[in-house]
Amino acid sequence: MxxxxxxxxxxxxxxxxxxxxxxxxxxxxxxxxxxxxxxxxxxxxxxxxxxxxxxxxxxxxxxxxxxxxxxxxxxxxxxxxxxxxxxxxxxxxxxxxxxxxxxxxxxxxxxxxxxxxxxxxxxxxxxxxxxxxxxxxxxxxxxxxxxxASDLDAPERVETTRTRIVRNTPLATALKRRYDFACQVCGETRRRGAGEDDGYAEAHHVRPLGRPHDGPDAESNLLVLCPNHHADFDYGTVAVDPESYRIAHAYDAAVDGETLFVRGDHALDARFLDYHNREVADF
Structure with missing residues (x-):
């Protein structure tokens, strides 16, 4: 749409x-x-x-x-x-x-x-x-x-306190560059605009940050993904075997059964993939 x-x-x-x-x-x-x-x-x-x-x-x-x-x-x-x-x-x-x-x-x-x-x-x-x-x-x-929508009340203001997790942005950016902004699941590379050379990808924490998962903000817990497969990981419609890196997808036949691409200099921790499969994946 x-x-x-x-x-x-x-x-x-x-x-x-x-x-x-x-x-x-x-x-x-x-x-x-x-x-x-x-x-x-x-x-x-x-x-x-x-x-x-x-x-x-x-x-x-x-x-x-x-x-x-x-x-x-x-x-x-x-x-x-x-x-x-x-x-x-x-x-x-x-x-x-x-x-x-x-x-x-x-x-x-x-x-x-x-x-x-x-x-x-x-x-x-x-x-x-x-x-x-x-x-x-x-x-x-x-x-x-x-x-x-005149039946809605006029805006009111409240004072709130917000707590958020501070992420290591340079760490994620460096990993994206090593993958040339290509998705580790499908290999697709997005661009930031027509005629632009700069790539676009998203960093995903395999074991999520924050309670109750408390995953680390570390390269060993990061994947470089396109927006679609990032959403799939968040919704639990994709899982990855920690040993073979074989991908299982709930509905996308194009990647189901394929192998997650992991560079030799990317020390992805198998424990975090196992955690995702047990606690996040939902199929």
Missing amino acids: RLADLELEPGAAYEAAELREAFDRRMTGRGIEICYDDDDRRQRYLRLFSTDAGPYEDDVTGGQFTYVGEGQNGDQTLTGGNRYLANAAESPLPIFFFHRGEGESAWEYQGQVDVLACDEVEYGGRTVYQFTLQRRSEKREGIDREEA
Whole structure:
């Protein structure tokens, strides 16, 4: 789907089939969905879904409100959609927010939101990630979208304390350069723009950082991946045999059964691959 072609009316209700047609993609059923703009595969966007019947009783009534991340069993982890939503606090991206009332089948589009903070809080004896979201003013063709959703309260401000993990960016950048920005799974190299020589890749921590995984920010725990396979690792749809590096993928036949490329000077620790297969992979 091309984000430039997307037209949604804040305050309007959409059935699942209408959203599938508008976004040209199905709904996964996750609270946080990671998507990509067809105009630029580097451009991510998120879809957030909240329901009155959901497990976390998200308060979505104000211009600024809270939203609990995904993961209903045990302590939540800063992986998958939680990680992308947390990163959006410092690197904003389009985030489309939908809410559904109890007993209703349609989703109300409540506009785009920005992430102001991500906090670890206790909820029912578990540790979860609580995001502070702020509604974004949307204007198109002279129509003020805040006015179109006039039943929403005016924004309020709260003081929050945020804790985040400081990553060793030079370490990851150096590893990407050694791989010439090529994905270790598929070998694909992305570029930062038409006619540009600079490559683009993403560094993935095989054993995730943060609680409860507490993986190290070390080269032995890093992979260089394209955006698609980075998302697959986060969602647990790919696993790698620690000894043979044989790839198992839940649905992508193009890489299932292939071998992860690991340079001789990249001391990838097999223990972290084993941890990913046991604790993150979900197929």
